Amino acid sequence: MTPAFDSLETPSLLLDAEKLERNCRAMRERLGSHGVALRPHVKTAKNVEVAQRALDAQAGPITVSTLREAEYFFDHGFRDILYAVGIVPGKVARVARLVRRGARIATIVDSVEAARGLARASAAEGVRIPALVEIDSDGHRAGIRPGDARLFEVAAALGDSLEGVMTHAGDSYNCASVEAIAEVAARERSAVVDCAAALRARGLPSPVVSVGSTPTARFGRSFEGVSEVRVGVYVFHDLVMAGLAVCAVEDIALSVLCSVIGHQREKHWLLTDAGWMALSRDRGTARQKVDQGYGVVCDAAGRPLDDLVVADANQEHGIVARRDGGPIDFARFPVGSRLRILPNHACATAAQHAEYQLLREGRPAEVWERFNGW
Amino acid sequence: MTPAFDSLETPSLLLDAEKLERNCRAMRERLGSHGVALRPHVKTAKNVEVAQRALDAQAGPITVSTLREAEYFFDHGFRDILYAVGIVPGKVARVARLVRRGARIATIVDSVEAARGLARASAAEGVRIPALVEIDSDGHRAGIRPGDARLFEVAAALGDSLEGVMTHAGDSYNCASVEAIAEVAARERSAVVDCAAALRARGLPSPVVSVGSTPTARFGRSFEGVSEVRVGVYVFHDLVMAGLAVCAVEDIALSVLCSVIGHQREKHWLLTDAGWMALSRDRGTARQKVDQGYGVVCDAAGRPLDDLVVADANQEHGIVARRDGGPIDFARFPVGSRLRILPNHACATAAQHAEYQLLREGRPAEVWERFNGW
Numbered sequence: 001m002t003p004a005f006d007s008l009e010t011p012s013l014l015l016d017a018e019k020l021e022r023n024c025r026a027m028r029e030r031l032g033s034h035g036v037a038l039r040p041h042v043k044t045a046k047n048v049e050v051a052q053r054a055l056d057a058q059a060g061p062i063t064v065s066t067l068r069e070a071e072y073f074f075d076h077g078f079r080d081i082l083y084a085v086g087i088v089p090g091k092v093a094r095v096a097r098l099v100r101r102g103a104r105i106a107t108i109v110d111s112v113e114a115a116r117g118l119a120r121a122s123a124a125e126g127v128r129i130p131a132l133v134e135i136d137s138d139g140h141r142a143g144i145r146p147g148d149a150r151l152f153e154v155a156a157a158l159g160d161s162l163e164g165v166m167t168h169a170g171d172s173y174n175c176a177s178v179e180a181i182a183e184v185a186a187r188e189r190s191a192v193v194d195c196a197a198a199l200r201a202r203g204l205p206s207p208v209v210s211v212g213s214t215p216t217a218r219f220g221r222s223f224e225g226v227s228e229v230r231v232g233v234y235v236f237h238d239l240v241m242a243g244l245a246v247c248a249v250e251d252i253a254l255s256v257l258c259s260v261i262g263h264q265r266e267k268h269w270l271l272t273d274a275g276w277m278a279l280s281r282d283r284g285t286a287r288q289k290v291d292q293g294y295g296v297v298c299d300a301a302g303r304p305l306d307d308l309v310v311a312d313a314n315q316e317h318g319i320v321a322r323r324d325g326g327p328i329d330f331a332r333f334p335v336g337s338r339l340r341i342l343p344n345h346a347c348a349t350a351a352q353h354a355e356y357q358l359l360r361e362g363r364p365a366e367v368w369e370r371f372n373g374w
Numbered sequence: 375m376t377p378a379f380d381s382l383e384t385p386s387l388l389l390d391a392e393k394l395e396r397n398c399r400a401m402r403e404r405l406g407s408h409g410v411a412l413r414p415h416v417k418t419a420k421n422v423e424v425a426q427r428a429l430d431a432q433a434g435p436i437t438v439s440t441l442r443e444a445e446y447f448f449d450h451g452f453r454d455i456l457y458a459v460g461i462v463p464g465k466v467a468r469v470a471r472l473v474r475r476g477a478r479i480a481t482i483v484d485s486v487e488a489a490r491g492l493a494r495a496s497a498a499e500g501v502r503i504p505a506l507v508e509i510d511s512d513g514h515r516a517g518i519r520p521g522d523a524r525l526f527e528v529a530a531a532l533g534d535s536l537e538g539v540m541t542h543a544g545d546s547y548n549c550a551s552v553e554a555i556a557e558v559a560a561r562e563r564s565a566v567v568d569c570a571a572a573l574r575a576r577g578l579p580s581p582v583v584s585v586g587s588t589p590t591a592r593f594g595r596s597f598e599g600v601s602e603v604r605v606g607v608y609v610f611h612d613l614v615m616a617g618l619a620v621c622a623v624e625d626i627a628l629s630v631l632c633s634v635i636g637h638q639r640e641k642h643w644l645l646t647d648a649g650w651m652a653l654s655r656d657r658g659t660a661r662q663k664v665d666q667g668y669g670v671v672c673d674a675a676g677r678p679l680d681d682l683v684v685a686d687a688n689q690e691h692g693i694v695a696r697r698d699g700g701p702i703d704f705a706r707f708p709v710g711s712r713l714r715i716l717p718n719h720a721c722a723t724a725a726q727h728a729e730y731q732l733l734r735e736g737r738p739a740e741v742w743e744r745f746n747g748w
Contacts, residue, residue, distance in 0.1 A: 010464070011748055043689060065651075065690040085647060085690050086635035088710040090384070110636055114709045141691055142636050142645050170688065261460035262484055262516050271516050273459060277439075277746070281655035281722060314544065315417060315721055316439040316459050317515060335488045336462040347689055348655060352725075354747050372651070373728050374385060 003364055005300075006338075010259040011278035013353035014340065015368070016302070017360045019253035020235060024053045027217065027234050036223040039063050039082060041212070041232030044347045046370045047356065048076040054235055063212070063230040066374045067094045074103050082106045082210070084166070084230065086114060086134065086142060092121035099127045106208070108166060110134040110143045112150070115157035122161070131158050132166040132208055137191035138184060140170035146191045155204050164208030165195045168230070172215035174287070178245050185220030188213070193225035218246045236346035239296060243288035249296065249304060254350060255340040256295070257357075258318060263330045269311070270320040270333050274341055276313040280348035294318065295341040295349075301362065302340050310341055377738055379674075380712075384633040385652035387727035388714065389742070390676070391734045393627035394609060398427045401591065401608050410597040413437050413456060415586070415606030418721045420744045421730065422450040428609055437586070437604040440748045441468045448477050456480045456506075456584070458540070458604065460488060460516060466495035466503065473501045480582070482540060484508040484517050486524070489531035496535070505532050506540040506582055511565035512558060514544035520565045529578050538582030539569045542604070546589035548661070552619050559594030562587070567599035592620045610720035613670060617662035623670065623678060628724060629714040630669070631731075632692060637704045643685070644694035644707050648715055650687040654722035668692065669715040669723075675736065676714050684715055 008014075031038045040054040043065035051073065052058060061080040064070045070081050071094075079102060083095065087107040095105050109115045109131055122129040133154050136143030144151050155162050169188035175181045188211050196206035211223075212230030223229065236254040237247040258274035276294070285292040294310035297320050308328075311321040318341070322328060333339070343349035350356075356368040382388075405412045414428040417439035425447065426432060435454040438444045444455050445468075453476060457469065461481040469479050483489045483505055496503040507528050510517030518525050529536050543562035549555045562585050570580035585597075586604030597603065610628040611621040632648035650668070659666040671682035671694050682702075685695040692715070696702060707713070717723035724730075730742040 009748060086645065086709075088633045088635055088647070090633060090710055111709065114636065117709055136638075139641070141688065141693065142638060145640075259462045259464060261462055262488060264510075264516060266519075267513070271460065273462070273748075276656075276722065277725060278748075281657070282650075283655070283657075314515065319515065335460075335485065335491055336464055348650065351651060352746070372726070374383060374647075374652075 005362065005364055008257055008357055008364060010257050010338065011274040012257050012357050013350065013355065014255045014257050015356040015358050016253045017358050017365065019251060020050065021053055023235055023237055023251060023253060024056070027231060028056060031217065031229050034223040036226050037061065037228040039210070039228045039230050040235070041065070041084070041230050042069055042073060044232040045235055045350060046372065047368050048073065049368050050235055051078070061228065067091060068371065068373050070098060070103070070105060072371060074098055074101065080104050082230070084108055086110060087118055088114070089117040089121040092118065092125060092129065095129055096122065096125035096127045099129060106130040106132055106163060108132050108134045109154060109158070112153050112157045115154045119157065119159060119161065129161060130163040131161045132164050132210060133162070133195070135165050135167040135191050135195050137167040137188045138169050138171035140168070143167060146194050151195055151198065152202060155199055162204060164206040164210065165192045165199070166208065166210035167192050169211070169213045169216045172213045173240065173244070175215065175244060178219055181215045181219040181244065182221055185216035186222070188216050189220065189222060189226055196225070214241060215244050215246050233346050236350070238346040239292045239342055239344045240284040240288065243285055243290060249342065252342050254346050255298065255302060255342050256349065257338060257340055260333050260335055260337045260339065262335060265330070268321060268325065268327045270328060272318040272320055272339060273316060274318045275316045277315050278352055279310065279313055279318065279341060279343065280345065280352050282345040282348035284344040292344060295343055298340040298342060300338040300340060304342070379736065379738055382631055382731055382738060384631050384712065385648040386631050386731050387724065387729065388629045388631050389730040389732050390627045391732050391739065393625060394424065395427055397609055397611055397625060397627060398430070401605060402430060405591065405603055408597040410600050411435065411602040413584070413602045413604050414609070415439070415458070415604050416443055416447060418606040419609055419724060420746065421742050422447065423742050424609055425452070435602065441465060442745065442747050444472060444477070444479060446745060448472055448475065454478050456604070458482055460484060460508065461492055462488070463491040463495040466492065466499060469503055470496065470499035470501045473503060480504040480506055480537060482506050482508045483528060483532070486527050486531045489528050493531065493533060493535065503535060504537040505535045506538050506584060507536070507569070509539050509541040509565050509569050511541040511562045512543050512545035514542070517541060520568050525569055525572065526576060529573055536579060538580040538584065539566045539573070540582070540584035541566050543585070543587045543590045546587045547614065547618070549589065549618060552593055555589045555593040555618065556595055559590035560596070562590050563594065563596060563600055570599070588615060589618050589620050607720050610724070612720040613666045613716055613718045614658040614662065617659055617664060623716065626716050628720045629672065629676060629716050630723065632713055632715060634707045634709055634711045634713065636709060639704065642695060642699065642701050644702060646692040646694060646713060647690060648692040649690045651689050652726055653684065653687055653692065653715060653717065654719065654726050656719040656722035658718040666718060669717055672714040672716060674712040674714060678716070
């Protein structure tokens with residue numbers, strides 16, 4: 001028996017089932033039309049029901065950011081896992097335990113040192129652990145630049161663990177236009193396709209050619225030569241994605257339900273019980289054209305109140321103000337009334353909660369658990 | 375059997391027992407010397423062992439920021455609880471359940487509307503729930519300004535639930551000097567002492583005169599007329615407190631253990647497995663004289679490497695760079711080597727973890743659990 005909407009505790013994390021399913025379907029259809037496989041990144045939701053909707057299947061290929069995710073999803077029937085954070089020797093024993101239980105876990109490395117560490121540690125465990133070489137397609141973070149001959153040294157150090165190449169166009173989050181995202185996507189694709197071709201030209205295998213970010217998956221014009229796309233935040237979408245025109249604000253499936261706990265009349269503030277503990281400290285829209293503070297304020301039904309944002313956040317206090325700082329009609333928002341906050345960054349906001357209150361047609365339908373930790 | 379230090383998983387949250395105990399003792403002694411009671415704010419650690427060290431007792435008066443904290447600490451023997459976030463009628467039933475089990479839970483209100491809501495809801499539950507009127511001593515957030523006659527209206531609406539006044543000098547976090555903090559502390563004290571006197575002059579009770587913030591508790595010169603001080607972050611301290619001169623960097627008891635997972639040679643970056651999921655997105659030092667990025671980098675023994683900070687953070691990646699952007703001697707930090715990161719804001723960083731690895735004399739001694747949620 002799920003509670004009535006009005007009796008949900010605040011703050012709590014709401015997930016709109018219809019929007020979730022629409023977002024999942026749109027990505028499946030888009031990648032399907034390009035003939036490229038989807039390997040959803042489960043770090044966003046850390047929940048099996050969401051991953052199943054992303055794949056439209058009980059299980060399938062997934063990307064993880066922690067070994068706890070790998071273990072949890074393996075326990076829920078997922079066998080084909082890419083651990084997309086550089087592997088260190090100290091973590092190989094945990095990977096090996098899953099491999100011995102029947103998982104197929106690919107790892108990533110971007111240096112000879114890391115490749116040798118993986119080779120040594122997996123030999124000590126007596127298992128073969130496949131690995132992809134991480135390529136740096138945009139200067140965002142890790143990886144070997146296309147054209148850098150270290151690619152072949154790393155490939156050699158991996159020996160028969162080598163299965164291909166991968167990259168993440170993290171810079172796509174900083175683009176100022178759809179056109180710029182499409183260009184980042186083209187570089188993301190060509191970086192790994194070229195590196196895979198270079199490996200193959202030397203007789204080395206590269207069956208896996210993996211790319212991924214939600215913006216580049218949305219606006220990339222070609223996935224030719226790519227074997228799979230890793231995407232995470234699109235299942236929920238968020239204000240950062242809306243600011244990039246990757247989604248509309250109406251597509252955002254996640255929100256934080258909160259209560260108005262007070263009025264600061266002199267400052268024209270509503271105080272709520274959703275502070276950064278419920279919203280996260282993420283300020284991802286701060287560098288976008290429209291800074292959404294700590295989130296866009298909606299009424300309890302989820303309709304944006306376009307003039308209100310969460311202007312500041314303390315641990316358990318949210319400060320809601322008009323964008324222009326002007327007066328608020330407090331009578332519309334009595335103490336105890338409820339609001340919903342759309343998140344800047346869905347991965348960060350979801351991580352502040354232990355469960356999703358799934359809404360169907362606006363009514364609580366199920367409670368889905370999520371986890372954190374490593 | 376606790377693990378050896380070298381076999382701790384990364385990322386994990388380390389808590390230095392000696393520093394914790396020294397911080398707790400220092401605050402007890404300081405407030406004791408002023409003859410004012412300590413009511414620690416347990417929102418920072420959300421852990422019973424830490425609260426017991428703060429009080430140097432199995433239980434005692436505490437401040438909470440969520441009803442889940444109230445329930446958890448009540449279940450661990452704590453009976454005297456102040457819920458220091460404005461109460462709304464929808465939360466009174468949970469408070470009443472604890473009251474019927476024997477808890478003494480005081481609440482706070484700052485408007486006639488909230489006071490009437492509390493009165494109605496507690497009458498419906500058949501319990502008396504004490505309340506303090508929240509006073510705004512510094513324009514930081516909530517509360518009634520000193521001198522505002524609404525104080526008496528709220529007191530009247532509370533009726534026999536009225537037990538006094540409280541304030542939180544949140545603006546002390548933004549001070550540029552110790553002198554400025556002392557001035558904020560003086561205003562914090564006078565705000566509630568004056569309001570309590572005004573209530574008493576009208577024959578209304580105000581046995582509780584409650585103040586609190588770690589900076590004002592540290593540098594306040596007088597607590598005359600104050601009955602209790604609420605402080606939270608001092609148990610761990612953090613870089614924000616160090617930036618305010620409230621503590622030394624060496625007093626920070628909390629750190630995140632991480633592994634070096636890669637080197638970005640062109641950009642002079644170390645990559646680690648402590649991203650914002652392990653560190654939080656808090657950038658509290660960004661507005662201070664020294665911006666510490668996402669944290670100060672230490673060696674595995676906890677000694678600050680003064681030239682290194684966490685320059686940026688993705689979900690599971692930390693980017694470590696020299697403050698001046700200059701080259702890093704990568705040979706000192708091989709893949710798989712370990713670092714410790716001191717947090718900007720201990721409350722936020724601790725909230726990203728489910729347990730503390732307690733270190734005694736630098737060695738893992740116990741695992742202490744913590745919780746989140748509402």
